[in-house]
Amino acid sequence: MTILKNHDTKGVAFVDDAKLTARHVNVFYGDKQAIFDVSLDVGANEVIALIGPSGCGKSTFLRCLNRMNDTIDRCQVQGDILLDGEPIYDGSMDVVPLRARVGMVFQKPNPFPKSIYDNVAYGPRLHGLATTRVELDAIVEYSLQRAGLWNEVKDRLDAPGTGLSGGQQQRLCIARTIAVDPEVILMDEPCSALDPIATAKIEELIDELRENYTIAIVTHSMQQAARVSQRTAYFHMGQLVEVNPTEQMFTTPEHTLTEAYITGRFG
Amino acid sequence: MTDSSLSTRQKVERSLARRRATETRFHALGFMAVLFGLLSVVVLFGDILLKGSSTFRQTVIVTDIHLDAQFLGLTPRSKEAHIRRADFEGLIRQQLHAAMPTMTEDEARELHRLISIGAAWQLSDWVVENPQHLNQTIRFELLADHLVDQWFKHDRRKGISQRLSDVQLSWLHEWADSGQMYTRFNRLFFTHGDSQEPELAGVRGAMMGTFLTLMVTLVLSFPIGIATAIYLEQFAPARQWINLVEININNLAAVPSITFGLLGLAIFINLFGVTRSTPLIGGLVLTLMALPTIIISARAAIKSVPLSIQEAAYGLGASKVQVVFHHVLPLALPGMLTGTILAMAQALGATAPLLLIGMVAFVVDVPNAISDPSTVLPVQIFLWADSPERAFIERTSGAILVLLGFLISMNTLAVLLRQRIERRR
Known part of the structure; x- marks a missing residue:
C-alpha cells in the first residue's frame, strides 16, 4: 500500500470532546485485511460522514463501532475503540448494553415482520425500559414523533411494519433505534434504497437528531455528506486518507485521492 | 449462416419457429408427465377403494x-x-x-x-x-x-x-x-x-399403536431436531468437526431404513434393555429415522430467515438467544413444521425397521400405553397381505385406506397449522 506513508491521515482526525475514539484499528476477514491502522474520533453531537469508493472499508469501520462485526465469523478486529473513554472490545464491556448505547440503522429498511407498534417497542421491551403499558406507549409515540412518522401511522399502529413504503420503513427503523435511547446512532447508507423525497425527509431528520445524538453515517452520495455532516472522513482501500470539516473537505481537499473522488474522477 | 441472402429479421423468424416448436414439445411432455402421475394416483386409489370399501x-x-x-x-x-x-x-x-x-x-x-x-x-x-x-x-x-x-x-x-x-x-x-x-x-x-x-379382526390395535409410536417419535424428534438445527446454524463455531457432523447428518437421511431397525435392536433393546414390540421402542427407532429429515429441513428454514432481520435485532442489543427465539424461530417455524410433517409421514409408512424390533408380533389387545405390546398400521397391512384368507385380503385394502386416511388428515393438519402461523405474521 503506497497510498499513505505510515498510514498518516491528512487533516484533523481527532477532536476534543470525543464520544467515540478509534486508535490504530485493523480489521481482518480471515487472511484478508479490510482496514489498515485507522484512527478517528467521533465528536459528541456531531454528524460525521464516512465516504469513499465501494469496498473501501467504511461500512466495516462503522460496524466496528458497535461490534456488529462480532456476528461475522472470521472477522477479527485489532486496535482500540473507546466509547466515552471505555474500551468496547475489552472483556469487561458487554456487547448487549453497548448496542443499546450505540444504535444502528441499516442500508436496506429492515422492519421486523411485526406491527408498527411492536417494531418500535421491541428494544424498550428487550431492555426493560418501560414497566407499564402507558410508559411503553409514551416511548413508542415519542420515538415515532422524533422519526417524523407519528402523523402518518398513529391510526394504524397495529398494521404490519412491512406494509409501509420504503421511506416510511426506514423512518420506522430510525424510530426503533431511537426508542432504546442510544447515545450514538450509526447509519449505514440509510438512503441508498430510497427515492429523493424519502431521502430528503431522512436527511432533515438526521439534522434534527443531531441535537440529542452523535451520528456516524456512511454514504455513497457526496451531496448527502455535504448536506448532513459537520465532518467528513474519506476512506480508500481500507485506509483513512483524510478527515476534515465537511465544508473544507469539499472545497479544498488536502489529499489528491480525496480530490479525485469528490470531483468524480472515480468511485 | 448458410444463406447469406436472408436478412437478419428472416433469420430470427426462422429460429423463432424452431424455438416455438421446442417450447410446444416441452409443454406437451410436461403435461403428459403430470397426466401420467395423476392417472397412476387415480388407478391406485380406485383399485384400493374398490377392493377395500367392502371391508x-x-x-x-x-x-x-x-x-x-x-x-x-x-x-x-x-x-x-x-x-x-x-x-x-x-x-x-x-x-x-x-x-x-x-x-x-x-x-x-x-x-x-x-x-x-x-x-x-x-x-x-x-x-x-x-x-x-x-x-x-x-x-x-x-x-x-x-x-x-x-x-x-x-x-x-x-x-x-x-x-x-x-x-x-x-x-x-x-x-x-x-x-x-x-x-x-x-x-x-x-x-x-x-x-x-377375519370377521373379528380390526385395525384399532394397529391404529393405536401407530398413534402412540408417532407421538413418541414427534415428542422426541421435533425438539431434538429443531435444537440441533438451531445449534448448527446459529451457535456452532466454524470448525472441522462441525463439518463432519453436517456430512454425517446428510448421509443419515439416505441410509436404508432397515439399518435403523438393526441399530435400534442392537442399542435400545440389547444394550439398554427397552422392551421389544412396544410403541416406545418403535418411536425411538423412528426418531432416529426422522431426525435427519427434520434437521435438514429445519436448517434450510433457518437459513431462509433474512439476515437483515437478525442484524436489526442484534443492532438493538438483543442477545443471540433472544434473536433466535424472537425472530429466527418464528420465521422458520412454518418450514420446520413442513419438514417435520414430511418426516412423520415417512415414519408413518416405515415398516422395515419395525419388523426388526418385534412390532411384527400378532397382538390382539389394543395398546393403551407406550409400554404395551403393539403393532402399527403398515406392519398390520404387511401381516394381513400375507394371509391366504380372502377376507384378510379385503381387510388389507381396508387397512391401507385407514393408513391413507391417517396420512391425509396429518397433512391437512400440517397445512392448516402452517397457514395459521403464516397468517399471524
Missing part, C-alpha cells in the same frame, strides 16, 4: 333369541363375570336348532359354522348391558362367519361359492331372500385389534 360393511344374520336364564344359569342379579362365563354359544346353537328341528347332526354342525364365534361374546356383551331382558325373546344380529360374509358381499350375485356346501348355500339363500341376512357398518373393524378370525 367397511359386515354381514349379519338377524334372528330371534330367547334368553333362557335357566339354560344360561343366570339370574337378573348375576355379576358381570358370571354372565361372561355363561354358555352363550350353546344358547345360539340351541336356538338355531330349534328353528329347524328336522336337521341331522352333521347339518347342525354346518349350520353353526355359518355363525362367527364372535356372535356369542357379542350376545354376552349385550346381556351384561341389559340384564333385565333375561327370559325374554329379543331380535339379535348374529355376526356371520367370514366365508358367509364374502359370499354375501361378492359371490351371491355372481352365483358362485367358495368353501360352502350345498346345504349351507340353501340356508344362506333363504336368509338372504327373507331379508334376515344383510350388511351393516363394520364397527368391529375400528374397535378391535387383530384376530385369527
Whole structure:
C-alpha cells in the first residue's frame, strides 16, 4: 500500500470532546485485511460522514463501532475503540448494553415482520425500559414523533411494519433505534434504497437528531455528506486518507485521492 | 449462416419457429408427465377403494333369541363375570336348532359354522348391558362367519361359492331372500385389534399403536431436531468437526431404513434393555429415522430467515438467544413444521425397521400405553397381505385406506397449522 506513508491521515482526525475514539484499528476477514491502522474520533453531537469508493472499508469501520462485526465469523478486529473513554472490545464491556448505547440503522429498511407498534417497542421491551403499558406507549409515540412518522401511522399502529413504503420503513427503523435511547446512532447508507423525497425527509431528520445524538453515517452520495455532516472522513482501500470539516473537505481537499473522488474522477 | 441472402429479421423468424416448436414439445411432455402421475394416483386409489370399501360393511344374520336364564344359569342379579362365563354359544346353537328341528347332526354342525364365534361374546356383551331382558325373546344380529360374509358381499350375485356346501348355500339363500341376512357398518373393524378370525379382526390395535409410536417419535424428534438445527446454524463455531457432523447428518437421511431397525435392536433393546414390540421402542427407532429429515429441513428454514432481520435485532442489543427465539424461530417455524410433517409421514409408512424390533408380533389387545405390546398400521397391512384368507385380503385394502386416511388428515393438519402461523405474521 503506497497510498499513505505510515498510514498518516491528512487533516484533523481527532477532536476534543470525543464520544467515540478509534486508535490504530485493523480489521481482518480471515487472511484478508479490510482496514489498515485507522484512527478517528467521533465528536459528541456531531454528524460525521464516512465516504469513499465501494469496498473501501467504511461500512466495516462503522460496524466496528458497535461490534456488529462480532456476528461475522472470521472477522477479527485489532486496535482500540473507546466509547466515552471505555474500551468496547475489552472483556469487561458487554456487547448487549453497548448496542443499546450505540444504535444502528441499516442500508436496506429492515422492519421486523411485526406491527408498527411492536417494531418500535421491541428494544424498550428487550431492555426493560418501560414497566407499564402507558410508559411503553409514551416511548413508542415519542420515538415515532422524533422519526417524523407519528402523523402518518398513529391510526394504524397495529398494521404490519412491512406494509409501509420504503421511506416510511426506514423512518420506522430510525424510530426503533431511537426508542432504546442510544447515545450514538450509526447509519449505514440509510438512503441508498430510497427515492429523493424519502431521502430528503431522512436527511432533515438526521439534522434534527443531531441535537440529542452523535451520528456516524456512511454514504455513497457526496451531496448527502455535504448536506448532513459537520465532518467528513474519506476512506480508500481500507485506509483513512483524510478527515476534515465537511465544508473544507469539499472545497479544498488536502489529499489528491480525496480530490479525485469528490470531483468524480472515480468511485 | 448458410444463406447469406436472408436478412437478419428472416433469420430470427426462422429460429423463432424452431424455438416455438421446442417450447410446444416441452409443454406437451410436461403435461403428459403430470397426466401420467395423476392417472397412476387415480388407478391406485380406485383399485384400493374398490377392493377395500367392502371391508367397511359386515354381514349379519338377524334372528330371534330367547334368553333362557335357566339354560344360561343366570339370574337378573348375576355379576358381570358370571354372565361372561355363561354358555352363550350353546344358547345360539340351541336356538338355531330349534328353528329347524328336522336337521341331522352333521347339518347342525354346518349350520353353526355359518355363525362367527364372535356372535356369542357379542350376545354376552349385550346381556351384561341389559340384564333385565333375561327370559325374554329379543331380535339379535348374529355376526356371520367370514366365508358367509364374502359370499354375501361378492359371490351371491355372481352365483358362485367358495368353501360352502350345498346345504349351507340353501340356508344362506333363504336368509338372504327373507331379508334376515344383510350388511351393516363394520364397527368391529375400528374397535378391535387383530384376530385369527377375519370377521373379528380390526385395525384399532394397529391404529393405536401407530398413534402412540408417532407421538413418541414427534415428542422426541421435533425438539431434538429443531435444537440441533438451531445449534448448527446459529451457535456452532466454524470448525472441522462441525463439518463432519453436517456430512454425517446428510448421509443419515439416505441410509436404508432397515439399518435403523438393526441399530435400534442392537442399542435400545440389547444394550439398554427397552422392551421389544412396544410403541416406545418403535418411536425411538423412528426418531432416529426422522431426525435427519427434520434437521435438514429445519436448517434450510433457518437459513431462509433474512439476515437483515437478525442484524436489526442484534443492532438493538438483543442477545443471540433472544434473536433466535424472537425472530429466527418464528420465521422458520412454518418450514420446520413442513419438514417435520414430511418426516412423520415417512415414519408413518416405515415398516422395515419395525419388523426388526418385534412390532411384527400378532397382538390382539389394543395398546393403551407406550409400554404395551403393539403393532402399527403398515406392519398390520404387511401381516394381513400375507394371509391366504380372502377376507384378510379385503381387510388389507381396508387397512391401507385407514393408513391413507391417517396420512391425509396429518397433512391437512400440517397445512392448516402452517397457514395459521403464516397468517399471524
